[in-house]
Amino acid sequence: MGVSAAPASTPESSGRPTAARRGPTGSSADGRALLELQAVTKSYATGKVALRDVDLVVPEGDFVFLVGPSGAGKSTVIRLLIREELATKGKVLLDGRDLARLKRREVPRIRRKIGIVFQDFKLLQTKTVRDNVAFALEVTGTPRRQIAPAVDRVLRVVGLAGQADQLPPELSGGEQQRTAIARALVHDPRLFIADEPTGNLDPSISWEIIQLLLSINEMGVTVLMATHNAEVVTALRKRVVALEDGRIVRDETGAAYHREG
Numbered sequence: 001m002g003v004s005a006a007p008a009s010t011p012e013s014s015g016r017p018t019a020a021r022r023g024p025t026g027s028s029a030d031g032r033a034l035l036e037l038q039a040v041t042k043s044y045a046t047g048k049v050a051l052r053d054v055d056l057v058v059p060e061g062d063f064v065f066l067v068g069p070s071g072a073g074k075s076t077v078i079r080l081l082i083r084e085e086l087a088t089k090g091k092v093l094l095d096g097r098d099l100a101r102l103k104r105r106e107v108p109r110i111r112r113k114i115g116i117v118f119q120d121f122k123l124l125q126t127k128t129v130r131d132n133v134a135f136a137l138e139v140t141g142t143p144r145r146q147i148a149p150a151v152d153r154v155l156r157v158v159g160l161a162g163q164a165d166q167l168p169p170e171l172s173g174g175e176q177q178r179t180a181i182a183r184a185l186v187h188d189p190r191l192f193i194a195d196e197p198t199g200n201l202d203p204s205i206s207w208e209i210i211q212l213l214l215s216i217n218e219m220g221v222t223v224l225m226a227t228h229n230a231e232v233v234t235a236l237r238k239r240v241v242a243l244e245d246g247r248i249v250r251d252e253t254g255a256a257y258h259r260e261g
């Protein structure tokens with residue numbers, strides 16, 4: 001797919017060269033966690049307690065699988081990280097910033113540090129692949145002359161240069177997810193979140209998507225993926241954080257989907 005050649009960095013848009021920000025091992029210069037949950041409890045308006053006293057530290061460059069039964073709280077963790085929800089108790093820190101204490105005008109800039117994809121792709125059905133990705137840059141006011149080269153670059157990263165002028169209904173599920181990944185990469189995120197990204201894909205296509213996430217991680221981007229895909233998790237032996245009923249019940253590196261031993 002040619003991903004190794006062209007990291008999804010857009011130094012033009014971030015204003016900083018990628019290399020100065022990420023060390024060769026992917027750790028930030030001062031060794032600070034990229035994201036941190038400190039004693040986080042989340043209750044929804046219904047009274048449902050979705051997370052209870054959750055502590056989680058993810059250093060820059062990590063690849064983390066978030067697993068657990070349906071309703072365990074995986075998507076709630078993700079909603080807190082993208083500041084779609086605020087913690088009821090405790091703190092959520094992204095790159096050292098307490099998300100609850102951001103000023104309103106700071107939110108978009110912090111939010112662009114995160115790329116996110118979902119099970120259902122969420123593409124604009126009447127825009128081409130190219131325009132779906134370009135739109136993400138247009139709405140953030142990226143200068144016009146920077147948009148086309150940035151879009152071309154991420155489409156090459158995800159292997160969709162040949163499908164740039166097709167509409168989502170003319171793509172396979174895997175291609176639609178790769179379009180969503182390209183759109184999520186175009187802001188040069190530090191953190192890439194995938195909430196059940198292979199949930200609508202068959203096994204071989206799921207593996208292609210996972211390979212793409214691994215190569216994104218190799219570019220220095222921290223990856224957090226919520227999944228029920230036991231085969232993928234167990235095969236890759238990455239860090240596994242398991243939630244059950246809103247609590248972290250396991251946090252192991254080199255782990256399988258299910259507890260072993």
Ligand SMILES: Nc1ncnc2c1ncn2[C@@H]1O[C@H](COP(=O)(O)OP(=O)(O)OP(=O)(O)O)[C@@H](O)[C@H]1O
Binds near residue numbers: 048050071077
């Ligand atoms: N907006 C909401 N209002 C009330 N309760 C909610 C809301 N969103 C989620 N919940 C509840 O919080 C709990 C955790 O939900 P969450 O979506 O985080 O689970 P999940 O681990 O992502 O599950 P799945 O694997 O099915 O996606 C569930 O009991 C769910 O019903």
Ligand SMILES: [Mg+2]
Binds near residue numbers: 074075076195
């Ligand atoms: Mg979920």
